[in-house]
Amino acid sequence: MLRPINHxxxxxxxxxxxxxxxxxxxxxxxxxFQGYYYWxxxxxxxxxxxxxxxxxxxxxxxxxCEKWDQRAFDPAYDTMPLEAFLPAVHRIFERxxxxxxx
Numbered sequence: 001m002l003r004p005i006n007h008x009x010x011x012x013x014x015x016x017x018x019x020x021x022x023x024x025x026x027x028x029x030x031x032x033f034q035g036y037y038y039w040x041x042x043x044x045x046x047x048x049x050x051x052x053x054x055x056x057x058x059x060x061x062x063x064x065c066e067k068w069d070q071r072a073f074d075p076a077y078d079t080m081p082l083e084a085f086l087p088a089v090h091r092i093f094e095r096x097x098x099x100x101x102x
Contacts, residue, residue, distance in 0.1 A: 017097030
């Protein structure tokens with residue numbers, strides 16, 4: 001079952017053949033990095049992401065959460081409709097997976 005606790009890993013694995021290493025790592029770990037913004041409100045350590053400090057994709061993941069992911073929780077955030085992303089989704093899934101390119 002896809003739940004908030006594992007959605008980042010599940011999504012990253014589904015997309016793994018179609019995305020690069022950095023994007024995969026960011027997707028797989030963003031839920032821990034996202035915790036920085038709210039875990040302290042639910043009794044968890046908001047600095048859990050610090051165990052990854054020094055990883056080559058730490059900054060990319062922290063930046064993704066700051067600029068994009070955490071803003072998605074604001075109901076007033078001006079977002080594009082999902083349909084606007086369909087051309088990009090089709091483009092990605094219509095190409096051969098990276099694993100076949102190597």
